[in-house]
Amino acid sequence: MTDAGMGDRMPADAPLLLETLTSPDVAKLIRDQVPLVLPVGAIEQHGPHLPLGTDGFIPYEVAKRVAAGRRLIVAPPMFFGAYSRPRTGGGRHFPGSVGLPGRVLESVVGTLLADWFRQGFRNLVVLNGHFENAWTLLEAIEQGTERSSPDQKALLIHWWDQVSPDDIRRIFGESFPGWEAEHASITETSMMEYMRPDLVRTNLKADGGAQRMTTYDIFPAPADILWPNGIGYSALPASPEIGEQLVSVLVRNIGRILDEEFPGAAGA
Ligand SMILES: [Zn+2]
Numbered sequence: 131m132t133d134a135g136m137g138d139r140m141p142a143d144a145p146l147l148l149e150t151l152t153s154p155d156v157a158k159l160i161r162d163q164v165p166l167v168l169p170v171g172a173i174e175q176h177g178p179h180l181p182l183g184t185d186g187f188i189p190y191e192v193a194k195r196v197a198a199g200r201r202l203i204v205a206p207p208m209f210f211g212a213y214s215r216p217r218t219g220g221g222r223h224f225p226g227s228v229g230l231p232g233r234v235l236e237s238v239v240g241t242l243l244a245d246w247f248r249q250g251f252r253n254l255v256v257l258n259g260h261f262e263n264a265w266t267l268l269e270a271i272e273q274g275t276e277r278s279s280p281d282q283k284a285l286l287i288h289w290w291d292q293v294s295p296d297d298i299r300r301i302f303g304e305s306f307p308g309w310e311a312e313h314a315s316i317t318e319t320s321m322m323e324y325m326r327p328d329l330v331r332t333n334l335k336a337d338g339g340a341q342r343m344t345t346y347d348i349f350p351a352p353a354d355i356l357w358p359n360g361i362g363y364s365a366l367p368a369s370p371e372i373g374e375q376l377v378s379v380l381v382r383n384i385g386r387i388l389d390e391e392f393p394g395a396a397g398a
Pocket of ligand 1: 184
């Protein structure tokens with residue numbers, strides 16, 4: 131960004147991080163209808179090898195890469211998200227897995243979106259990295275857009291929906307286990323190994339899974355449906371090379387969504 135007074139000391143392709151901007155910077159970006167993305171994750175166990183914040187780091191790091199060289203503001207990630215469930219995130223009994231009740235998450239995200247719309251932002255994006263957040267974020271956006279005007283728009287993007295079956299086949303061949311097994315496994319581990327290798331305990335990557343896989347939830351969850359080490363399938367096939375391919379697919383596809391949904395606003 132070369133506009134006088136903004137980012138003169140930043141590299142040309144540095145992402146616009148909301149917390150580093152000034153109020154006059156934001157006034158200009160709002161006038162220019164520059165979109166803003168809020169990454170939302172969770173503080174949830176991710177096996178012995180990945181950090182609790184994995185679901186926040188992935189959308190945050192992807193958003194920064196999407197924002198490099200294009201007009202997109204990245205808000206500080208929301209690291210706290212919905213409760214972890216045994217079949218999708220291991221469950222709440224793991225030390226460190228803490229979450230917000232749906233009504234609280236809905237209220238926090240809905241309030242922020244409404245406040246950004248009140249300030250004049252036209253184009254908002256919620257980029258989700260935690261499966262259990264999905265329905266609550268939908269309701270948060272409903273709440274946040276209740277008072278928005280017809281020229282204001284919000285998108286909800288789950289990163290895993292932006293990897294097409296063709297991309298999966300190209301990257302994994304026939305060896306992809308399916309998204310239902312993907313917790314702390316190939317995709318999350320690979321992307322963290324590529325984007326945040328400093329946070330991955332590579333020597334602790336392991337196989338995971340439970341004795342019994344159900345297609346329904348049981349309360350309280352019996353021991354045989356729980357993942358003993360917190361890994362849904364296996365982290366062993368993960369690699370930074372797979373991570374690089376997945377991230378490039380996500381950056382390309384999410385960039386394309388912004389260009390299509392916010393024509394003229396998000397272009398580099
Ligand atoms: Zn995760």
